Structure formats: C-alpha cells, structure tokens
Amino acid sequence: MNGRPEQFSAEPNELLVERLRDGLGLTGTKVGCDTGQCGTCVVRLDGRSVKSCLILTASAAGSRVTTIEGVTERGGELTGLQEALRQEHGTQCGFCTPGMVMALGELVENTADREAPTEPEIREWLTGNLCRCTGYHSVVRGVQRACSAARAEIPEEISEGAAVTASAASAASASASASGKEV
C-alpha cells in the first residue's frame, strides 16, 4: 500500500474503497456514485488504474496498491502531470481530481515511449472519470501539456510501466516514485 506492507483481515464483501477510506484513513480516494461510473475512486493496482468501488479488498491481496497519497509527499512537489493540470487549472471543486490524476497517470506513462496521445485518445481515456465543473477541457489541455513536457525532458531509458506518476518533471522524480513509493 503506497510502498508499505499492510496486513489486516477484511470481510468477504468489503470493498477496496471502504478499506482505503475507513480502514486506512486514505481519504484522497473519493466515493461519488455507487455504480462504478464516476471514477472518483480510481487507484492503481499493480500499475493499472481500477475503480476501487468495484474491487473487493480481498481480491487486492498481494497486489501493489497506489492511491493519490502515494503519488506525492504531503505538501510536497507535484508530479509532472499534477503540475501540468495545475497550470491549466484542470480542477475546480477538486472532488474528481484524485481519481483523474490516478487514471491519467497511467495514460501518460503508457504512452511515454511513443508519440503523445491524441486529443481523442485522451478524451477516450477519460471516459471513466466524470467531472461536472470543468467540462474536461482544462484537464485535456493539462494532459497534453504533461505529455509534451515529458517528451521534452525525459530521457529515453524510462522503463516500461515503472513509474507511478506522469513522470514529466524529471527522470529523477520518476525513478524515485518507481523505486521508493510504489513497491
């Protein structure tokens, strides 16, 4: 869990989001609907973004779970994706934001070794995350900014699927997040 081992027993029907919020106090992960539609509860499970309201805690046993709290230090420096979203004001009320950061982080990472994702690709990737404030425009611009910054600044040797974050600010912070926070 965010790079630390966690041991506990869970009820068979306990949802991962309940464990995160109520059991572990990781309230950055939000609950916005009851049906897996809104994406505010997205976390990374072994690097893949998943909706933690649709996953039983028990089924996550043995996996690496990264929540928004595992992306940056409290009050610490933002990742490249977060910084790009900040510059584009890709947030308003912020309730959908942690889920978006988690989901979009995977997109930015997965496309780091090829041409930047296109606008339709970004919009399609965002389909699992609802935002009522921004209409998504500033979020899409933020991802575009993050991707172009990543391509301008990140050396080639970024390892596939390794980094938790957008990896944009620097190779150093990307590898730090890969080695230090996620495992």
Add this chain to the structure above:
Amino acid sequence: MTAVTGEVPLQGSGLLGQPLDAREDPQLLRGEAKYVADIDLPGTAHMAILGSPVAHAKILSIETKAAEQMPGVLKVATAADFTDVMPLPCIWIPGGVESHFPPHPYGLPGARPVLTGDAVRHVGDPIAVVVAETPRQAAAALAAIAVEYEPLPVVTRADDALAEGAPQLHEAVPGNLNAYWTCGDKDRTEAALAEAEVTVELDLVNQRTINSPIEPRGAVGDYNAATDEYTLYASTQGPHNHRFLLAALVLGIPFNKLRVIAPTVGGSFGTKGYLYPDMALVLLLSKALRRPVKWVDTRTGLMNSTVQGRDHRQHVVLAGTRDGRMTGLWATSYANLGAYPSTIGPGVATALMGRSISGMYDIPAAFCEVYAAFTNTVSLGAQRGSGRAEAAFLMERLVDRYASEIGMDPAAVRRMNLVPKEKFPYDNGLGWTYDSGDYQLNFDKAMELSGYADMPARKAEARTRGKRLGVGLATYVAICGVGPSTRMSKEGMLGGTWESANIRVHPTGEVTVTVGSASTGQSHHTVFAQVAADELGIDPALVQVYEGDTLKAPYGQGTYGSRSYSMAAPAVALTARKIKAKLVKAGAVFLGVPEEKVVYAGGKVYEEGNEENTKTFAELAMAMWYGWGLPHEIEPAIDETTHFDPPDFNYPFGTHVAVVEVDELTGETEVVAYTAVDDAGNIGNPKIVLGQIEGSITHGLGQALMEAAVYDEQGLLVSSDLTKYALPRAADVPFFTLDKTTTPSPHNPLGAKGAGEIATVPPAAAVVNAVVDALSDLGVQHIDMPLTPEKVWRRLRGEAE
C-alpha cells in the same frame, strides 16, 4: 451598508485581469482537501435515512422495534420524535413583500417536515432514520423498519397536477397550485399578438434534469452538551444561510449557539444552497445521543432527495412583422415544483425565468405567466443557469421558428432585434432593467469567430460524408449578482441578499480576508486574495482568505447565481478602500504632512511630490498595531468590514453558436464546433472564468443531448443512478472557441458581472436549433430535449414527435 451607484472608477495595481494560478489546486491535486465525508470526529455515529419506496401514500403505521434490536443500532427515529421541530421553510415566495418587516415563514403551506409522518409524497421522502456505530449497520437496520402504506394516486407532471380531479398532495393547497405568477403587460401583448402580421407558436418541454455535483451531499452534527452549542459540517454553498434557516426557523435555538462549517465542497451548481432534512436531523440526533452524528448520501439517494432543475411545460408565442421585427412575446408555463416547496424553488420557477424571457431583444410587448404546481416528484430547485436557461431556451427556439416562418436568416432576425446600445439602462418590460451592454458588438464577434458565413459550404461538404450539418444560434441575458436586498424582497425573497467581507491586517504586514460567501469550486481563495492585493497594492502571497465557517467569517449569503465576483469581491474591494482611506489619515501623522498631501499607491503612503517621505504597507501595519502617536479619532489596528448591497442586479450576456453533425444512419448528434462570446463585465481572473465558462457550456450540452430525470407512471425515478442518468463525458465534447466582450457593470466597484454559470444558459437552445436546422428540409420544426440518437433517428425517418 455601502451602496455604490453610478460610475465608480476602477482602482488598483493591475493585478485584476491576470490569470493567476489557483492556489487551491495543489492540495486538490494531491487529494489532501477535506470534504464532508472525510471528516472523522472522535466517537462519531452514523446516520442512514429511510426514504419512501413509493411516490404517494398515506402512512398507516411505522414499526421500528426490530430495527432497534439490530447490531450496533443506537437510535431509530420517526416524525413522532420531532414534533417540536418546525418544518423546513421556503423563503422565496413568488409575489413579493411590500414591507420592511418580512412575515415569519413558519408553517407555510406545503412546507417540508424533517421527517414525514402522515403521508409520503415522492419516492425518497424521508420517513425514518437510524443511527448506528457504523454506516453499514445503519443501512442494514433500515431494512428492518416496517412501514404500512395506503397507496394514493400519483401525478408527476405540473399540467396534469392542475387538471380537474388530479391527485392532491397537500390539504392546505387545494388544486396543487402553489403560485400563479405573471410579469409583463398582458393587454399590450394580447393586442400585439392579435395585430401581428405573423405569429409563431411552440409547445416546449424543458425537461427536468439532475444537477449531479460529483460529491454527493453530506452532513455531520456535533452537539456539545457542556456549552449547549451545535456545530454542523455540511456540503453547503451558504453556511450563513443554513445557520439562519436552521437556528431561527427550524430548530428554534439561539443563533449564537449554532456554528455551520462548509469544508471543501465538491461542486453544487445550485443544489447545495438548499435546506434539507438531514441537516437538521444530524444536529437533533447528536444532541439526543451526545455523540457526533454523520450522514453521507449515496448517488441514488442524492438523485431521490437533492433538488432537481428546469421542468417547465410551455406554450409560447412570438409575434412579428413579415420583415423580421419582433412585436410581441407570450409565454405560458407549467412549472413542476415537486412534492414540497424547496428553500427557494418557487422563486426560481417564476421570477428567475419569467423576467428574462425576452433575452437580448427589444420587444415592445411581452408577458409571462407561470403556474407552479406540486407533484409527486423530488422538489425543484436551482440548477446552474436556473430560470435564465429556461428563458433563453424558449426565446431562442421561437426566434428560429419565426425566422423559418418568414424565410429570413436566423442571424439577421436576431441582429435586427437586439437592444441597441444607446437604450441602456434598458427596461425590458418584464421587471428587469439591464445595466449595460453592447449586444451588437458581442453578436457580430460571435458570427465572425464561428465562421457563420461559411456554413452553407460546410453543410454541402458534410452531406458528402453522410452527415447533416446544422448550425444553431442562441443569445442570452443572465440576471446575476443576486442581489439588491430590497429588490429581492419585491420578488418575494424572505432574506437579505447582500454580501460582506472583512480584512484584517496583521502587525507584520500579512493580510487575512474573510468573506461570508463560500466556494463550491470557484477558487475563492485565489480570486479574493487577488482583489485585496490589487486594491492594497501588495503581493497577493501576503493575503490569506478564509470562508465557510460562520464563527470566523462575516455574514454573507453564499455562492449562488454567479454572485461571488460581483457581490463578495466588491465587498473585499470596498473594505480595502476603507483601509486605504484610514492609512491616508494615519499616514498624515506618520509622515508629518497634511492629509491632502498624502498619497496611497503601490502598497505605501508617501508625501505628494516627495516620495522619499514614505511608509510601506508593512511599516504602516506595525505602526497601526502599536498605535503610538495616533490622534484619538483614529482607532489603532487595521480591521475593517463592509456589507455590500448593490443598487441593482447585473446582467451578463452573450452569443453562442453550435455546429452539429447528425449522422443520417444512426441519428447520433455530434457537436463538432462550439463558439461562445460571453460578456461578464470586468473579469478578475480569466483562468478561473475560462474554466467556469467551459464547464457551463458542457453542462448545457448535457441537457440538450442526454440528460433527463425520467419518472414512470408510478412516480418512480427511473434515472436514479449514473448508469441511467447520462452526464457528458470527455469524449462527448470538443474544444470550444471562446472569446469575450467587456461592458462593465455600473452596479459594483469592480465593474463585474456574474460569470460562473452564465454560459450554461444558451447551449441547450443553440444545440436544439442546430439539430432542427440540420433536419429542416424534412419539415422538422422542433424536437424535445434530450436529443437522443433514437429520437433524432425517428425524425430522420419522418416520424412525428
């Protein structure tokens, strides 16, 4: 109170208008902001609410014993437990108050009790609550409460509710009619319609929609028995208002014993300004149990309890000449208030819509009548652009219908009828007096930016791809800056609508700004700091903003109707001006020169003509803190407050152009281009406003294309979760082409007009106009929203609505 009239020159350091980054963003991006569901007080118990499963029934009995025996259950309560609690008041009664002393709104007809005991009137109507050790235990115990119902007939449409023999919701409201409300000149309009060369008519359904903030509502009540004080944490857009409503009108407790705190609020769009039973219940139960009581809604719960929007059925008529001059406008509307009058729902359904129906047009005769009725649906309230969006929809659909009837270009008809610049301030004959505007400039800019002249060629090109391209225009005026308290009283608002700010300068030169308003995502901390820093000529990093806590913040009414920047920000600016005036007086002492020789500029005072003789802001702050040498008439310290009540509303406006492509095979509508030119007066932070404009347009597109609250014949809300209620997703919208014009409002010292929700007002009309344009050669003159692929596909095949 400070009233501002006429021309007030802008002052400041030039910081306003700059796209400062939102200082709220880092903590939001790191997931560190605390929303109400994240609040975890020691010893908290959890509340769940039993909502009615049926839309209309008498309650014969409620059996709670089994639930009381369930694991972890601490308390089960029904209406019988709260007989001394007043019903939730409605404070916007259409019709108005001709008095300085408002009537006490206790016991208004149809007012909602905290729990219903006699009957249920909509699915989700709260009947009982359980408090337990955990949320799961509370939810489980709800199932053990046995309620016996005697079913009653159901009505879900306003026009049906007013018909002879309709099911009756409230004994005190025979015929279900809450209000019959009119504005404008009926006789003149009747004459205009009778004498017109051309009249066109439409029957419109402005469908009910669900606001859907992504954060559901929630509340935590914390009663302190030692001090007999209550604290309510709630996802509210108006903590002071909620204190007023709860303390004075519902609980009957001293005002100074209730503290309301709005933590970070995850969007509202109108819905979180309302008073809901849960807010009172967590406080009452916390007192009963001597423990904090927390309630967090589910999405389905939200959809069955939080106020919904729009919902008018209308017959509208436009009269004009053969050559395109509009001469008369008539609107008859049946508004669905739902089962109970919400806090301000009846006013939204009447005045907010009716007085706006003529939009940007100079129409000599206009009249609007609204029948506001109770039905077995969730209560009606505000929704982003409320009232004004409904008005723009009817007007802009009518203009297109009229243009088609007389064979003129819809843009030409619109342009010909815009209120001319020289007519401002402009009395629209429906009760509003528009403050300022250059509608021609705004309209022309939108036409040019959208490439309107090239549309015929684009239509022809699209047809070669199996697509029908349509272009739709919509203009609007959005009354904002609610508002002038006396003016609002004449609309029937039972409450002041002013806004306030306090600025405290600390001895080391930092500044704390507190405002009565409360953000639901509008970056208040950034913008109010910007306003204060601009006026005081200091670095905005020195300014910290606090809001959302009734104990700390000065009074204010909250964030609604796009009023933060045109109501609360002016209060900040005026307070800063008081401080400057004080520092000029004190500066005369410190600089040793007469007051008229003292200049305040650039964050310091200095002697006119001798800038060497100066004191910086930080030096002044420290000197004022010590107060040494100040003459008796100058108080030490720098701590000023302003209550701002403007002389009138402000009236943003704009022109939007939607370009859609309708797929001939599937009926799918894609918005391929969208151009908006809005005028929100002087803008404080364009980065913040840009985000609000983009979000607002997307919201409006949602109503046009996919959103609808659907009730079945039994009154069940079919679209009761996000698998059945469609919200726009990222792939549903393109980037927009946006620009602005700027006509400052004379009604506040910043020249500001509302901005946050204004761009929600025209998109529904623009998109429907565009789709009707795309299908016009098939004889299609109107399609009701939402324009689902199936609906459009049927029209493509020649089927009638």
